[in-house]
Amino acid sequence: MNAAWSAWKPLRPALRLTPATLAELLDGGQAFRWYADAAGVWTGQWDRHLARLRLDPAGDLMWSAPAALAAGTEPALRTYLGLDVTFAAHVDALPWRSDTHLATCLGAFPGLRLLRQPFGETLLGFLCSATKQIVQIKQMLALLAERHGEPLATGLTARTLPSWTTLAARSEADLRACLLGFRARYIHETARFLAAHPGWLEETEALPYTEAKARLCLLPGVGEKVADCVLLFGAGRLEAFPVDVWIVKTMARRYGLEGWSPAQIAHFGRTHFGAHAGLAQQYLFAWERRHGGR
């Protein structure tokens, strides 16, 4: 039995989105703990927060939270949704004036932005992501929270994701039982490394992009793609440009880069899109997910 939810309130400052952009933002591969109901109400979790989001008729984002937690939810949402980040200016600085495909992608998902998720949780999510689709990653994280997380608050059934400390105390078999497959060993070994190096993750988050990425790549199961996702979705590093199979496909088709390696595509992306290449990547990725194969 869940406690009562607070009344719906508009987000301040306001965030005006289309339903398609909201779906892409919450369930488009940045985060893996949001679920929509038939009425278009999204329920999701991050850190020790639980919230509902919906668009009012004008398209402005409204939020609600369990009454006992609601006081802390609004500032947390502002951080999580990056309301202090000038995404409109960053988008305008992308080369859409000379890149018609990019202009099309920007127009299809107006207001799309990058989430600022908890760093450690983002790492866990993307350690689960290898050769998995979003629906399966969500299932893994739901099982990890259900079996190894902590109750969010008394009276709530929702649970947090397990901390890295908790994960380090679990057996690889316990993790494997959460549908992790071969990823269980990576998560187990990463958890043990982090347990043996207190503060390592926090120091990594604070480092400049290149150094932070190099450090993340030291973790078992973390290569360039996962490291870039963690930095882009969990640390606000808009210069990170993750290259996965979708981006390889869309860059080959739309930018004539057939046969290019992921490293070559990453270099092209940084050069072509500039300092906020990761933001461009998210729009291209959203477009490819929607129109892929056509």
Add this chain to the structure above:
DNA sequence: TGACAGGGGGTGT
């Protein structure tokens, strides 16, 4: 309705 391939947002060797 139920079984059966096929392939999946990568990394490590």
Add this chain to the structure above:
DNA sequence: ACACCCCCTGTC
């Protein structure tokens, strides 16, 4: 290049 795990999805 290929193994790593095993669940989702489409198909018959």
